[in-house]
Amino acid sequence: MARIEGKQRAYRSPLREESARRTREAVVAAAAEVFLEEGYTRATIEQIAARAGVSRPTVFGVGAKAQLFALARQQVATGGRLTANDEGFQQLLTIADAHRLLEEFATFTATISRRLGALQLVLEQVAGTDPELAQLLDSSQQELLDCARRIAGAVATTGSLRHDIPQEAAADMLWIQIQPANYRRLVHERGWSHDAFERWHAGTMIAALLEPKSR
Structure with a gap:
């Protein structure tokens, strides 16, 4: 009998994989709710397990506390995540009219701030107590700055950026403008x-960055 060479294929069960995916999503969603209700310090793995209807080891199988917070933040942002590689963000960069570009950017970032504002506050409050969360806060701020730089570059490409504002300064101004804390303070x-926030958000960016004739 001919011998079969090579390693045996690992068995994959679509039903088992789907069940694992749903369990993971349930745990992360429960973590988001507990972190929002209890804050990071008071939240426990036991509370998350009870909310998700799973065992404590199952929760740890998804991640430790800091990892669960990062996953919860990412899940909350789904459908409005601001990254330089996001498809919606890439479409913004193709808008040739600077006025409309900033209006669309305002809509995009206001939506993200609405989704992330509460968890972002939790992150800001505890980042100084946990190195992993401090790194998460730093990376989230770098992500915002990267996107601000891309938008500032796109505005500059249209020829509508105010001539007395360097492009990097324009990026800094946008970075400050899109902080979720602004949404939280004005709305919450x-x-x-x-809608009022979004109008202010767009108007402030347009007034600050564009030449008067481009407004």
């Missing part, structure tokens, strides 16, 4: 509507 603390 001062009672602005989302």
Whole structure:
């Protein structure tokens, strides 16, 4: 009988993989709820397990506490994640009219701030107590700055960027403008509507960065 050479193929069960995916999503969603309700310090693995309806080891199978927070933040941002590689963000960069580009960017970032604002506050409050969370905060800020730089570059390409503002300074101004804390303070603390924030958000960027004739 001929011998079969090579390693035996690992068996894959689509049903088992789908079950594992759903369990992971349930754990991460539960973690997001617990972190928002309890804060990071008071949140426990036991609370997350109870909320997800799984065992404590199952939760640890998804990740430790800091990893769960990072995953929860990422899951909350799904559908509005601001990264330089995001398809929606790439489409923004193709807009040739600077005024519309900044309006669309305002819509994009206001939506993200609405989704991420509460968890971002939790992250800011505890980043100084955990090296992993400090790294997550740093990387999230770098992500915002990278995107701000790309938008500033796209505006400059249209020829509409104010001549007295260097491109890197324009990126810094956008970086400050798109901080989720701005949304949280105006909408959650001062009672602005989302639409009012979005209008202010777009108008401020346009007024600050574009030549008057381009507004």
